[in-house]
Amino acid sequence: MSGETIITVVGHLTADPELRFTPSGAAVSNFAIASTPRFFDRQANEWKDGETLFVRCNVWREQAENGAESLTKGTRVIAQGRLKATSWQDKKTGENRTGWELDVDEIGPSLRFATASVQRGGRKSGGGGASTTGGFASTGGGGFTNDQPQDPWGGQPSGGGSWGTPQDNEPPF
Numbered sequence: 001m002s003g004e005t006i007i008t009v010v011g012h013l014t015a016d017p018e019l020r021f022t023p024s025g026a027a028v029s030n031f032a033i034a035s036t037p038r039f040f041d042r043q044a045n046e047w048k049d050g051e052t053l054f055v056r057c058n059v060w061r062e063q064a065e066n067g068a069e070s071l072t073k074g075t076r077v078i079a080q081g082r083l084k085a086t087s088w089q090d091k092k093t094g095e096n097r098t099g100w101e102l103d104v105d106e107i108g109p110s111l112r113f114a115t116a117s118v119q120r121g122g123r124k125s126g127g128g129g130a131s132t133t134g135g136f137a138s139t140g141g142g143g144f145t146n147d148q149p150q151d152p153w154g155g156q157p158s159g160g161g162s163w164g165t166p167q168d169n170e171p172p173f
Helices: 061-070
Strands: 005-013 018-021 027-035 038-041 046-049 053-060 076-089 096-109 115-118 136-139
Touching: 005 053, 018 061, 027 061, 053 061, 053 076, 061 096
Parallel strands: 053 096
Antiparallel strands: 005 027, 005 076, 018 027, 027 053, 038 046, 076 096, 115 136
16 A cells, blocks of 8 residues: 555564464464664763664564564564554543554564574465464574575586686686
8 A cells, every 4th residue: 555654663572472363363463562772872981772662563364473483572573564553542531542553564583683593484275273384483593594405506506517716717697
């Protein structure tokens, strides 16, 4: 839809994602991201935290299941999606309130201070039910893995020749 506000938020999950299913079987996961800017105060000669932004997020379908299985409280994530306003009436005061939510299109762990292991998920047929097909699993080390060979080109140029070192013989691309 045109005119939507697309934003990217980097921060930490405030709790484990809450996975639920609609009556029709579609998965939805809800969570909040806390994003706190840091700045260097030259007068005090120290880093200080700015005001924390809390963003409520919704993720749908297989991505909701993968995220609920892979992400936990405190995980630093990068989320991109469509910002939307929600309105409600405060039950105690009767006042009208407005809040903001992010309908997430993409989410994953930030690799700035961690590593992750990726397992490629297969496509599901039909809807509903929990998926066990993976997503992201944060790890303390080990780097990137998946079911594919580490070097998808096999380390050799087509035609069976040898590239040698980059200074001797550059690859043909």
